[in-house]
Amino acid sequence: MYGIINLAPPPIFRAFINARSQAVFEYTGLDNTLHIGFFDGQRVIDVSPAGALVSTLGALNDHGVVAAQTRPTIPDTFQPFRWTAAHGLTFLPDPDPGADTFVTDINNRGQIVGSSQVVDRAVRWDAANRLVPLLLPAGFTQSFAGDINEFNITAGAATAADGNSHAVLWNAAGNLIDLGTFGAMSAVAGPINNRNEVAGATMNLDSAGNQNFRAFLWNRRDGVAFVTPPGPNTFISALNERSEAVGRLLPPDFSGNRAFYFSRTRGFVDLHRAPFVESSAGDINDRGTIVGSMIRANADGSQTELAFRWTNFVAVDLNTRLLNPPAGLVLTQALGISATGDIVANSNAGLVLLRLGGACTDAPVLGPLTLSEPVRPDVAATLTLSFSDRNVRDTHTATVDWGDGSGPQAAAVQENDGQGQVGATHTYAGSGEFTIVASVTDTTGKTTTTFRHVTVELPPPPSIAAGANTSSPAAAAGSAAPRRRALFGSKVPPALQTWVNKVLKK
Template sequence: MVKHAFALATSALLLSGTAFAAPAYSITTLSPDGTTRWTHLNNAGAATGYLGGQGYIRAADGQLTLIPQLSDQPTAITAFGDNGAVGLMRVEEGPPQNVQETGLWRNGVVESLPTLRTTPDGLGYGVVNRISGNGLLAGTSAVNGGFYDDYGNLIPYTHAATFSNGQVHDLGTLGGNFSMGAGINDNGIVVGFSLDADDRRRSFIYRNGAMQDLGLADNYYAFDINNAGQVLANSGTSTASAVIWQEGETTTLSQPGYSFSSASAINNRGDVVGRLFAPGQGGAGFLYSDGEIVLLAGLLDQPGWTIRDVADINDSGTILGVGCQGSDCSWVLLTPVPEPATYGLLGTGLALLALAARRQRRAS
């Protein structure tokens, strides 16, 4: 009887996961917009961002950890991993804004990254753009060769790359001189974009030792991939919406009444966050889940908020973004709260278990 009751309770909870739409969210204020900018959110609930131009990690409990600067100069955060590793990059001010220094900060130490460029001209660098859940690194490396910009500065060519054990691995291009690795999953599959032989920008997926064109329009760039192989790509224009690509099939993230969408991140459950844009209006944060797009403002458990921008989502569904009450805006965390019905079903299941236990004791 106990086993039977447990099965009933479990079945009820499983059904509750499919019977309801996207969960409601509680909202927690992190910091006023403008004084701080948060960029990445990992599965431990920690975020990276900037306070007064300096990089920080904000732990789930709110504790701040200072991220070191490269050569004591303003340093950009390029990636953040579940293991706390942070990708770092420093560029020179003004044109041509060449990358001057890069590194990976983990376990309290800044590690230099290898490069594919062997020409001794100081323009060689490798940049980590994404860290997978299990710590794999994908990004970009300068290679030999380059071109001169309008100011006469040499800009090096770059290739998509992965980094491991102090080595850099060249992923090549789709025929042109430039490519960039923008996302990687736990299986080591990399996505990004590359110039082809006709200098068209094309989105790619790199797996099994080969780079494959995704077949999206030239203006699209793939930048994120989850462990299910779902690839997220933006158009980079105000005329076309973000898409999810999976094995040749695409899903357009569009909504009636809005001109286009721009996505920010996809998690391993297939949830996507981003912004919808209407003519003459700013962005409105959205969540795509179970095949539906919902405005995040309508999912909050506190009235009066709008979600103006969205930066990231982790596997638990926690969302990092900018929330506003009128003109008063702040960086916020949106945390899923259980549906009331879930509590009811859980209570029913526990009651069945208790009843079965009492009956078993009487019979013994």
């Protein structure tokens, strides 16, 4: 069973968890801009530079060091930085101040890798924040660094003279080792573990000109091992220290993901389970426990995504393993798993940390915040918020700040035996963008807060409210558009996804 800790309200964009069950994540803050939050085991700390226009996450190591980037204002570029609880924020030397620079990984020695986006050049910083060149031999132009292990070996990709991408490594001295394309048109190296096992993908074109992606593992002793399931497209999202990989299999139209496991010893294992229509495996720890999600098709045509864990390849819906969850809470995606089995997951209440064994903080646990919608001026809006508390004898108070200058207002609380619900109503005097902040406090003074951005607007004129002709071919085509997902999964930085889109998908 898992205890629940609220980390941030939705939407959550990326999140990581380390061996100490500390978590770092991107979230939309009260100011409606993208922030980075760090959970130290007891509280969430905003590690974003004050007043920044946007801050995005790079990586987290097992010592709680965050690597990230921020854009202070327009027209400023993205600037890389590291953050620690002891020393705060330190900006890293920028290889090209006129270009966006993104970090992609940090190892436990504090060495960071990333790339400068204008010249597309891989870079590395040492633990003292010094910029270390990652060299390109003659004939190579662009390069990208995606991952770094504890031996200062960096994995990534570089563009050769023919314009195709090669999977490459850089050794501790910064010299490039060309792994080539493994007989394909292009290749990229992604995760690398401390055995110097590398995961990546190749790209080829079939006779019809369709792009086929094929995941692989490579090490110097055994060479390359391709993931060989049925279907043309496979991608690895995570690799553990036992050289076990998880990822997703996609059909040619990139819809209907199917989760898989792969290792040299066991081969390919299909993690997808009926009656689900789609699945994704995002992380695996060194014990071989896998986390991800599966999607269920509902009778009304809608779909429901649920967070899953696979232990010894047995799939378990994590929603069935929660200790005293608040009413209405639904876990939708398990994003990462620590060495001890704690999990960071998305839910309809935002990002939560699941602590194996039921241990958690003594603060109230909040469920989803719901509003009567649409919210109109001069019409009462109703808010409900469920909560739970493992200390069943605690009583609770709640406040809601509707964001229109009226200030925090006491809200009604109904509770019984560790379960409760907050209820409040409010009437906005006019249209606008507002941030609703709701807080629940127990008798010991512990408070959990959530918030939601809401648009209050007048109803559209009748001619617009009637809507466009949704039976038109264009409207029908739009509604039937297939779901698309990142090729490599949530653990791979967006910069690597950009590289794949630009280099492998020419």
